[in-house]
Amino acid sequence: MALIVQKYGGTSVGTTDRIKNVARRVAKWHNAGHQVVVVVSAMSGETNRLIALAKEIQKNPDPRELDVIASTGEQVTIGLLAMALQNIGLKAKSYTGPQVRVLTDDAFTKARIKEIDGDRIKKDLDEGKVVIVAENGNITTLGRGGSDTSAVALAAALKADECLIFTDVDGIYTTDPRVVSNARKLSVVAFEEILEMASLGSKVLQIRSVEFAGKYHIPTRVLSSLTDPDIPLDEEQNSGTLITFEDDPKMEKVVVSGIAFSRNEAKITLPHVPDTPGIAYKILGHVAEANIEVDMIVQNAAKNGLTDFSFTVSRNDLDKTLQVLKDNVLPYLGEEGILTDASIAKISCVGIGMRSHAGVAAKMFRVLAEENINIKMISTSEIRTSIIVDEKYMELAVRALHKAFGLDKETGAMEG
Amino acid sequence: MALIVQKYGGTSVGTTDRIKNVARRVAKWHNAGHQVVVVVSAMSGETNRLIALAKEIQKNPDPRELDVIASTGEQVTIGLLAMALQNIGLKAKSYTGPQVRVLTDDAFTKARIKEIDGDRIKKDLDEGKVVIVAENGNITTLGRGGSDTSAVALAAALKADECLIFTDVDGIYTTDPRVVSNARKLSVVAFEEILEMASLGSKVLQIRSVEFAGKYHIPTRVLSSLTDPDIPLDEEQNSGTLITFEDDPKMEKVVVSGIAFSRNEAKITLPHVPDTPGIAYKILGHVAEANIEVDMIVQNAAKNGLTDFSFTVSRNDLDKTLQVLKDNVLPYLGEEGILTDASIAKISCVGIGMRSHAGVAAKMFRVLAEENINIKMISTSEIRTSIIVDEKYMELAVRALHKAFGLDKETGAMEG
Numbered sequence: 001m002a003l004i005v006q007k008y009g010g011t012s013v014g015t016t017d018r019i020k021n022v023a024r025r026v027a028k029w030h031n032a033g034h035q036v037v038v039v040v041s042a043m044s045g046e047t048n049r050l051i052a053l054a055k056e057i058q059k060n061p062d063p064r065e066l067d068v069i070a071s072t073g074e075q076v077t078i079g080l081l082a083m084a085l086q087n088i089g090l091k092a093k094s095y096t097g098p099q100v101r102v103l104t105d106d107a108f109t110k111a112r113i114k115e116i117d118g119d120r121i122k123k124d125l126d127e128g129k130v131v132i133v134a135e136n137g138n139i140t141t142l143g144r145g146g147s148d149t150s151a152v153a154l155a156a157a158l159k160a161d162e163c164l165i166f167t168d169v170d171g172i173y174t175t176d177p178r179v180v181s182n183a184r185k186l187s188v189v190a191f192e193e194i195l196e197m198a199s200l201g202s203k204v205l206q207i208r209s210v211e212f213a214g215k216y217h218i219p220t221r222v223l224s225s226l227t228d229p230d231i232p233l234d235e236e237q238n239s240g241t242l243i244t245f246e247d248d249p250k251m252e253k254v255v256v257s258g259i260a261f262s263r264n265e266a267k268i269t270l271p272h273v274p275d276t277p278g279i280a281y282k283i284l285g286h287v288a289e290a291n292i293e294v295d296m297i298v299q300n301a302a303k304n305g306l307t308d309f310s311f312t313v314s315r316n317d318l319d320k321t322l323q324v325l326k327d328n329v330l331p332y333l334g335e336e337g338i339l340t341d342a343s344i345a346k347i348s349c350v351g352i353g354m355r356s357h358a359g360v361a362a363k364m365f366r367v368l369a370e371e372n373i374n375i376k377m378i379s380t381s382e383i384r385t386s387i388i389v390d391e392k393y394m395e396l397a398v399r400a401l402h403k404a405f406g407l408d409k410e411t412g413a414m415e416g
Numbered sequence: 417m418a419l420i421v422q423k424y425g426g427t428s429v430g431t432t433d434r435i436k437n438v439a440r441r442v443a444k445w446h447n448a449g450h451q452v453v454v455v456v457s458a459m460s461g462e463t464n465r466l467i468a469l470a471k472e473i474q475k476n477p478d479p480r481e482l483d484v485i486a487s488t489g490e491q492v493t494i495g496l497l498a499m500a501l502q503n504i505g506l507k508a509k510s511y512t513g514p515q516v517r518v519l520t521d522d523a524f525t526k527a528r529i530k531e532i533d534g535d536r537i538k539k540d541l542d543e544g545k546v547v548i549v550a551e552n553g554n555i556t557t558l559g560r561g562g563s564d565t566s567a568v569a570l571a572a573a574l575k576a577d578e579c580l581i582f583t584d585v586d587g588i589y590t591t592d593p594r595v596v597s598n599a600r601k602l603s604v605v606a607f608e609e610i611l612e613m614a615s616l617g618s619k620v621l622q623i624r625s626v627e628f629a630g631k632y633h634i635p636t637r638v639l640s641s642l643t644d645p646d647i648p649l650d651e652e653q654n655s656g657t658l659i660t661f662e663d664d665p666k667m668e669k670v671v672v673s674g675i676a677f678s679r680n681e682a683k684i685t686l687p688h689v690p691d692t693p694g695i696a697y698k699i700l701g702h703v704a705e706a707n708i709e710v711d712m713i714v715q716n717a718a719k720n721g722l723t724d725f726s727f728t729v730s731r732n733d734l735d736k737t738l739q740v741l742k743d744n745v746l747p748y749l750g751e752e753g754i755l756t757d758a759s760i761a762k763i764s765c766v767g768i769g770m771r772s773h774a775g776v777a778a779k780m781f782r783v784l785a786e787e788n789i790n791i792k793m794i795s796t797s798e799i800r801t802s803i804i805v806d807e808k809y810m811e812l813a814v815r816a817l818h819k820a821f822g823l824d825k826e827t828g829a830m831e832g
Contacts, residue, residue, distance in 0.1 A: 016469065016472040016473050019473065020473065050492065053432065053492065053496065054495065054496065054499060056432040057432050057435065057436065057496050057499040057500050057503065058499040058500075058502070058503060061499055062498065062499055062502055065495040065496075065498040065499050065502075065510060066495065066499075067495075068491060068494060068495035068498070068510055068512070069491070069492050069495035069496065071491075072488035072489075072491045072492050073488075075484060075485070075487075075488045075491070076466065076469065076485050076488050078484060079470065079481040079482065079483075079484035079485035080469065080470065080473050080481075080485065082478065082481040082484070083470060083473040083474040083477055083478055083481050083482075084473050084474075086474070086478055086481075087473065087474060094481060094484050096484070098514070098515075099514075
């Protein structure tokens with residue numbers, strides 16, 4: 001017997017028929033002798049409807065009151081799922097976040113969990129009940145889509161054996177299957193890899209839920225909620241992707257585990273600025289003060305005491321960044337114009353195997369050179385190498401790298 | 417400075433524009449120096465939508481889980497109203513029922529309030545905040561439309577000076593203005609009268625809210641939420657109807673205060689049953705066991721040891737009652753058939769002045785005889801006289817009685 005926390009997102013509970021399917025799926029685990037705690041989101045579309053209603057009153061809704069309103073979405077789902085479980089003969093009890101005291105700090109819409117009281121839940125489980133919990137805590141929702149984090153945090157507090165994140169995809173892939181048709185589902189992926197992918201904009205899981213899972217060592221699995229719920233548990237192939245630890249023997253010894261990419265980038269170049277000490281700070285200090293996140297930075301070799309200074313920001317921040325530069329930096333540097341390029345894309349190879357293999361960047365350069373794709377910028381972390389290319393070459397580059405690192409093969413590439 | 421509890425029903429908060437109007441109305445009281453606690457219902461239609469959703473899962477939804485779902489309707493409204501108040505410069509704080517600990521007993525959908533903790537609310541009020549409370553308590557809603565009761569119960573717990581029930585009519589009338597065009601708005605009505613009218617199906621206020629108001633002596637006023645919210649408080653004519661006590665000097669000394677009526681009646685007659693002791697019990701015992709409420713009972717004078725036994729039930733219960741009689745009573749009494757009449761109406765004259773005036777029934781008979789309307793059954797209580805007539809004469813009878821008891825005149829009739 002295991003204690004399992006299961007989480008179902010908005011699409012998985014989007015209609016009453018889907019909620020009935022979730023009930024049948026939950027029953028399967030319960031009837032196999034497991035204790036099950038279910039965390040659910042609002043039915044898909046519902047949170048957006050509620051936020052739109054709030055915006056009819058306040059353009060920038062008060063965070064506390066917005067949470068009061070938005071958390072009702074999940075509250076409806078927990079009641080409906082409890083009923084659906086009762087219909088098929090299970091005992092079920094629903095709790096809103098405040099009722100199980102998922103305590104959060106005071107940063108309302110982006111609250112972090114401080115404390116969880118699991119005693120009431122454990123008592124219900126011991127009485128044979130399925131426990132259903134809304135993702136909100138202290139009426140503070142953990143930011144939108146906070147249900148992943150709620151689920152992992154609950155799993156940590158209850159010392160659960162596993163946390164299952166049911167979603168509308170069947171696991172985590174080596175890259176986006178819409179771009180690379182033979183992208184392969186990973187059976188196992190390391191926490192650190194997921195964290196890097198999440199920070200690159202891959203929307204598999206909330207990044208804070210992965211942090212929690214890593215911090216509390218909760219084996220967490222991403223799997224499909226759309227398979228037939230009535231297939232017996234021991235016949236089911238729906239094992240998804242297990243997020244585990246670097247030292248787990250199940251980890252495949254590959255160098256690159258996945259390739260992430262993003263079109264959400266823009267490059268800004270200040271040509272011919274004086275190559276003096278502190279020039280980077282003079283330019284980027286004002287940008288940082290305006291709460292704009294700078295990603296990659298490149299400073300060319302100086303010529304005649306002048307250098308080209310380039311950096312990238314999120315494409316949404318481009319206009320704001322230009323305004324900051326015009327107000328603060330240009331007058332000070334003298335007029336040379338600012339060059340912008342919003343037609344770029346970032347591609348990142350991610351893998352914990354990179355720690356012990358130096359050649360990943362070199363191999364990326366070789367592969368892209370063979371495809372005549374120019375690399376505009378490079379940045380690296382311990383387990384990630386990212387490059388900027390022209391947006392029009394993005395798909396081609398991703399496919400070439402996916403093949404070159406052997407990600408379409410079950411065993412993966414053993415060397416960089 | 418007074419402490420005022422205000423309640424706004426579903427129609428009054430049915431759109432975000434109406435919620436903004438409510439905010440302006442609340443601000444008017446707050447800016448005049450009063451402390452205001454606002455109790456709100458779900459936006460009109462929302463509770464029905466939520467219940468329909470629950471019924472897609474369970475035909476007879478589990479009461480606890482239905483409350484979990486239905487109480488989200490009010491929760492959305494409290495958040496929206498708090499935002500609307502903030503927009504116009506007021507400090508406002510919203511509370512769900514559980515947050516202010518409106519404790520109820522375990523009869524979920526029809527819970528009665530057991531205890532209210534008003535300390536947090538008083539603290540907010542002392543800090544100059546408008547406090548907004550959802551009608552639900554311990555997630556148990558007080559039955560549908562329980563917000564009247566929540567408002568009066570809160571007023572009692574907070575020892576409020578007055579409870580204002582804002583609704584889509586401007587007060588309580590001598591009778592339904594759709595039937596009698598010169599029906600008159602009562603400026604004052606006694607608790608006991610309202611209780612009798614409510615029990616007759618007049619849907620002005622929830623009956624339990626009136627019981628609370630009487631028990632805790634809370635002056636409660638019913639008034640319109642649809643007047644211009646920006647008319648200054650001291651110029652406003654929107655005084656509605658004050659529900660007060662028999663010994664209040666403001667009470668008009670009238671015999672009949674109002675006329676209630678209902679088409680929701682059916683008469684059942686068992687002709688020629690033996691006129692033996694206990695016959696009424698033999699017939700009605702089975703009906704009572706089936707939880708069918710019997711209203712009026714008439715047993716004719718016996719002839720040859722036989723009598724005609726008649727009684728009325730709610731028209732909705734007619735089929736069920738006939739089944740009970742066929743299963744239990746007829747075989748025992750012998751076959752004489754059962755006569756039913758669903759084309760009847762009940763008309764009731766209500767007034768605390770009837771206590772000291774014996775002639776009300778006699779005057780009713782005279783008035784109806786003058787209109788050639790036959791009275792089929794009669795029943796009385798201390799402050800009410802009810803009659804059954806053919807449904808087709810109902811409007812005529814109500815108009816004749818309304819005029820005869822002087823209800824169209826501001827001073828009312830002084831004698832029966």
